[in-house]
Amino acid sequence: MLRLLTPFGRRSELSAAENPILSLQRQMTRLLDDVFPGYLAPGNSTAILMPSMDVKETDKTFEIEAELPGVEEKDIQVTFEDGVLTVKGEKKAEMEESDAGYYMSERSYGSFLRSLELPPGIDAEKIAAKFDKGVLKVTLPKLAESRATAKKIEVKPGN
Numbered sequence: 001m002l003r004l005l006t007p008f009g010r011r012s013e014l015s016a017a018e019n020p021i022l023s024l025q026r027q028m029t030r031l032l033d034d035v036f037p038g039y040l041a042p043g044n045s046t047a048i049l050m051p052s053m054d055v056k057e058t059d060k061t062f063e064i065e066a067e068l069p070g071v072e073e074k075d076i077q078v079t080f081e082d083g084v085l086t087v088k089g090e091k092k093a094e095m096e097e098s099d100a101g102y103y104m105s106e107r108s109y110g111s112f113l114r115s116l117e118l119p120p121g122i123d124a125e126k127i128a129a130k131f132d133k134g135v136l137k138v139t140l141p142k143l144a145e146s147r148a149t150a151k152k153i154e155v156k157p158g159n
Contacts, residue, residue: 006070006133010127022141032111050114051066051067051068051087051112051136052066053065053066053067053087053114053116054156055116060142061139061140061141061142062118062122062139062140062142063137063138063139063140064085064116064137064138064140065135065136065137065138066087066114066135066138067134067135068089068091068131068134068135068136069092069134070134071090071091071134072092073131075090075091075092076088076089076131076136077089078129078136078138080124080127081121082089082138083117083118083119083120083122084115084116084117084118085115085116085136085138085140086113086114086115086116087110087112087113087115087136087138088111088114090110090111090112091109091112092109093109095125118140121142121143121145122140122142122143123140123141123142123143124131124139126141127139127140127141
């Protein structure tokens with residue numbers, strides 16, 4: 001596919017080893033595979049699992065929702081320590097046999113971990129987590145004394 005990107009006149013002149021575009025592609029693939037093992041190979045069990053998260057702040061709480069499709073409630077662990085909320089778990093592989101002897105899977109399986117540092121003033125004793133239909137919702141209430149109060153400040157012209 002990348003050969004189509006090379007200029008037509010040079011296509012026959014350059015071997016695959018000399019082609020700068022193919023060389024760059026190989027180098028980038030190696031670099032990405034070193035940093036993110038399995039990332040470029042869909043279905044690889046070492047692929048990175050990073051749950052998508054939404055964070056919402058209200059006057060009284062922080063609300064965090066994480067998408068965890070295919071994960072069971074018993075495989076999720078939520079902790080809060082030193083102002084850091086950590087969601088940790090594992091998506092287990094489902095093995096399927098085929099009579100044709102061929103099976104392809106592009107879904108990722110394995111362990112995941114996601115940590116968020118939150119501002120001070122969380123009431124750790126009242127944190128609650130619910131898991132429904134593949135979505136984890138964590139509610140972190142703010143301490144009463146740390147809740148921000150809005151105050152309008154008058155802006156005066158300078159002299």
